[in-house]
Amino acid sequence: MPPSLFSPLKIGPYELKHRVVMAPLTRMRAEPGTLAPRALNAEYYAQRATAGGLIIAEASPVLPTGFGNPNVPGIYSEAQIAGWRRVVDAVHAKGGIIFLQLWHVGRVSHSSFQPGGALPVAPSAIAIGDDFKAMTADGKAVAYEIPRALATDEIPGIVAAYKQAARNAKAAGFDGVEIHGANGYLIEQFLQSRSNQRTDAYGGSIVNRARFLIEVTQAAIDVYGADRVGVRLSPYGIANGSGEPDPMPLYTHVVEALNPLGLAYLHLLEPRSSGAGRADVNWQNVPSAMELFRPIWNGVLIAAGGFVGDTANAAIAEGHADAVAFGRYFISNPDLPRRLAHGFPLTPYHRPTFYGGEAKGYTDYPVHDEMAEA
Numbered sequence: 114m115p116p117s118l119f120s121p122l123k124i125g126p127y128e129l130k131h132r133v134v135m136a137p138l139t140r141m142r143a144e145p146g147t148l149a150p151r152a153l154n155a156e157y158y159a160q161r162a163t164a165g166g167l168i169i170a171e172a173s174p175v176l177p178t179g180f181g182n183p184n185v186p187g188i189y190s191e192a193q194i195a196g197w198r199r200v201v202d203a204v205h206a207k208g209g210i211i212f213l214q215l216w217h218v219g220r221v222s223h224s225s226f227q228p229g230g231a232l233p234v235a236p237s238a239i240a241i242g243d244d245f246k247a248m249t250a251d252g253k254a255v256a257y258e259i260p261r262a263l264a265t266d267e268i269p270g271i272v273a274a275y276k277q278a279a280r281n282a283k284a285a286g287f288d289g290v291e292i293h294g295a296n297g298y299l300i301e302q303f304l305q306s307r308s309n310q311r312t313d314a315y316g317g318s319i320v321n322r323a324r325f326l327i328e329v330t331q332a333a334i335d336v337y338g339a340d341r342v343g344v345r346l347s348p349y350g351i352a353n354g355s356g357e358p359d360p361m362p363l364y365t366h367v368v369e370a371l372n373p374l375g376l377a378y379l380h381l382l383e384p385r386s387s388g389a390g391r392a393d394v395n396w397q398n399v400p401s402a403m404e405l406f407r408p409i410w411n412g413v414l415i416a417a418g419g420f421v422g423d424t425a426n427a428a429i430a431e432g433h434a435d436a437v438a439f440g441r442y443f444i445s446n447p448d449l450p451r452r453l454a455h456g457f458p459l460t461p462y463h464r465p466t467f468y469g470g471e472a473k474g475y476t477d478y479p480v481h482d483e484m485a486e487a
C-alpha cells in the first residue's frame with residue numbers, strides 16, 4: 114500500500130500520526146498595541162489541533178520593522194512570548210505539534226507600519242510594481258514606496274533578530290520554527306534578482322543571493338537544532354511582486370545548499386496558489402514545484418497550495434510529497450483531518466473574514482456533525 118494522508122510520518126524528532134498539516138495563515142487578530150496572541154487565538158489553534166498533527170503557526174515578525182499588516186502577532190517581546198505560550202499550551206494539551214513561522218516582510222510594507230515612519234527596508238531600493246498595492250496602517254491601498262536598501266553592516270543584526278526570535282519561540286514552547294522564505298517577503302527579496310541588485314556578498318551571484326536565507330536558517334538551527342527547523346519556499350510564485358525570471362538554477366542551488374543542513378522539512382508552495390489570499394490564480398501549464406524539486410531534496414517534503422483530499426493523497430502516494438499543508442480549508446474546517454479521513458464534506462471558506470476581526474470567520478466555523486447528516 115502506498116502511503117496516504119493518514120500514514121504516520123516522522124518529522125525531525127516528532128512522530129506525526131497523519132500528514133494533514135495546517136499551513137501558516139496570517140489572520141490579523143493579535144492584541145492591538147502589544148501585538149501579542151490573545152485567548153481568542155489560543156482557542157482558534159486549539160480547535161485545529163489533533164493528536165500527532167502538525168500546525169505551522171502564522172507568520173510572525175522577528176522585528177518591529179518586519180510588519181506590513183495590522184494586528185499581526187510578533188515574536189520579539191515578553192508579552193508576545195507570553196501570548197504565544199498560551200497558544201502552544203492549548204495545542205500541546207490536545208497532543209498537537211506546533212511550529213512558528215518566522216517573518217520579515219522587507220519591502221512588502223509601508224512607512225506607516227515602520228518605527229518612526231521610516232521607509233521599509235529591503236535588499237535594494239526597488240519598489241514593488243504598480244500591479245500590487247501597499248496597505249497603510251489605517252487601511253488605505255496606496256502605491257508601494259521605494260524601500261531603503263540595507264547596508265551590509267545592518268544584515269548581521271537582522272540575522273541576529275531571527276536567532277533571538279527562535280530563542281523566543283523556544284521560550285514560548287514551540288516544537289520548532291519555519292523560516293518564511295516564500296511569497297515575496299524579505300528572504301525571497303534577497304533570493305530573487307528582480308528585488309536584489311546588491312553588489313556586496315549578499316547580491317549578484319546565486320550563491321550570494323542565497324546567503325541571507327542560509328545565514329537565517331543557520332541561526333535558527335543554532336537555537337533549535339536542524340531537525341526542528343523547516344524552510345518554506347515558493348520557487349514559481351508571483352506573490353507581492355516576486356518572481357525569478359529563471360527559477361530552476363536559483364532554487365536548485367538553494368535546495369542543494371539546504372540539503373546538508375539536515376532540516377526537519379522543506380515546505381514548497383505550488384505556483385498556482387502564489388497569490389495567497391487574493392483571488393484564486395488558475396494558470397495553465399505551470400510547473401509543479403514538488404515534482405521539480407522532490408528529486409533534488411533529500412529530506413521530508415511538505416507541499417502546499419490548492420490541494421483537496423484526493424489530490425493530496427495522490428501527491429503522497431506518487432511520492433511527490435511526504436505531507437500536504439492546507440490553508441484555506443483549514444480556516445473553514447477546524448476538524449479538517451477528520452473530514453478528510455472520513456470523506457465528510459468541507460465547509461466553504463469566507464474570504465472577507467480571512468484578515469482581521471474577531472470570532473466571526475475565525476473560531477465560529479463548525480465541526481462536522483455526523484448525526485445531523487444521518
Ligand SMILES: Cc1cc2nc3c(=O)[nH]c(=O)nc-3n(C[C@H](O)[C@H](O)[C@H](O)COP(=O)(O)O)c2cc1C
Pocket residue numbers: 136137138139140171172214293295296345382386389390417418419420438439440441442467468
Ligand atoms: C488568509 C491567508 C493567510 C496566509 N498567511 C500566510 C502566512 O502567514 N505565511 C505563509 O507562508 N503563507 C500564508 N498564506 C499561504 C498559505 O499558507 C497557503 O500556502 C495558501 O493558502 C495555499 O494553500 P491552500 O490552497 O490550501 O489555501 C496565507 C494564505 C491565506 C489564504
